[in-house]
Amino acid sequence: MRDLLKSHLVTVQNQLWEISDSLYHHPELGDQEYESSKRLIKFLEEHNFVVEKGIVGRPTAFKAVYDSKKDGPTIAYLSEYDALPEVGHGCGHNLIGTMSVGAGVTLSKVVNEIGGRVVVLGTPAEETNGAKVPMAEQGIFDDIDAAMILHPADESYESGDSLxxxxxxxxxxxxxxxxxxxxxxxxxxxxxxxxxxxxxxxxxxxxxxxxxxxxxxxxxxxxxxxxxxxxxxxxxxxxxxxxxxxxxxxxxxxxxxxxxxxxxxxxxxxxYELSYDNMVTNHTLSQLFTANLLSTGVKQVKKAKDSYGSIDMGNVSHVVPAIHPYIGLDSPGLIAHTREFANITITDNTHQILSKGALALALTGYELITNNETLEKMKGEFRQTVLS
Missing domain, CATH: 3.30.70.360 (Alpha-Beta Plaits)
Incomplete structure (x- = not known):
């Protein structure tokens, strides 16, 4: 099945690279990502996802669902696509958004056989007034078993904490x-x-x-x-x-x-902006993802580093098992929120990294759907660390 998922990803990876580059060339600020969300939605609809637009009162937010109509867990991939003033995609959200839709589409190609549902959530304005906050508050994750997002960085790191x-x-x-x-x-x-x-x-x-x-x-x-x-x-x-x-x-x-x-x-x-909760990484889910990322050819995934930033994925982690790991762009010391970071997102090497990230996300979703023991271990950890 791993080879089958990889073959499905390879079929769409040129489109994914084009979408990521398009977002880079047309950066849009938070809650103004009209063209970016349209581009991602169009790709999902082409692959038979049913898309609800403008959820939680945010015009550029969306919920895309592929339902196998068979019993099984629901796996969510979270897509960001807002840019920064002046520096554009200096935090690599063009990669984040594209890896998530790529993972969702790839996993959707096998769920008719294995069961479950695939959800891709379009989550605007992470840099300022993150839409994941009202999503967590308004029950968008109530029927979701696991939520994942993958962020680019200088090197690869396990999912960790945030303030x-x-x-x-x-x-x-x-x-x-x-x-x-x-x-x-x-x-x-x-x-x-x-x-x-x-x-x-x-x-x-x-x-x-x-x-x-x-x-x-x-x-x-x-x-x-x-x-x-x-x-x-x-x-x-x-x-x-x-x-x-x-x-x-x-x-x-x-x-x-x-x-x-x-x-x-x-x-x-x-x-004057929405409040972000601290990130609570689900370590069962994190270990599963790390193993899958290494299996794609990523050479090293470092332990989570201390974080003094804040992310709206933190709010998600308080309502559903969640991870927010980092995939390296083979550029140790690369600083986020710079034009240098933005420019590296459209290189040929980064295109290959994008594919590896999307595949690792899809593989992790597949294992959660097909391995009930791992699924229950993840849920048990969540009950103990967050709900207790």
């Missing part, structure tokens, strides 16, 4: 006045933002080493001789798990309230 994250905006409002002639009549909103930064800097000594707090001033006034009546700061607050992150965020909010009391500026606090 939970809240994106918080602090909007301070004061009162304008002439900064020299009548400063006593003003309420300086910028002073409140500066006190917020000072308080957060003092907090850093009293949180665990995994915590990351970083922010900017979005609005700080219009002229030096006018006391600013409006100042806005935006922060990302991250920690290794959601429970501790909530504690840290509570402290940060109290600092903002203190800054408000100190200056007299009123503060409005809200999340």
């Amino acid at each position: 939970a994250m809240d994106a918080i905006q602090f909007d301070f409002r004061g009162r304008t006045s002439h900064a020299a002639a009548s400063p006593e009549m003003g309420i300086n909103a910028l002073d409140a933002v500066i006190q917020l930064f000072n308080g957060i800097n003092a907090l850093r000594q009293h949180v665990t080493s995994d915590v990351r707090i970083h922010g900017i001033i979005k609005d700080g006034g219009v002229a030096a001789n006018i006391i600013p009546d409006k100042a806005v700061a935006q922060f990302y607050v991250r920690a290794k798990d959601r429970t501790y992150l909530n504690e840290v965020v509570h402290k940060v909010i109290n600092i903002a309230k203190g800054a408000s009391s100190m200056t007299g500026a009123e503060v409005h606090i809200e999340n």
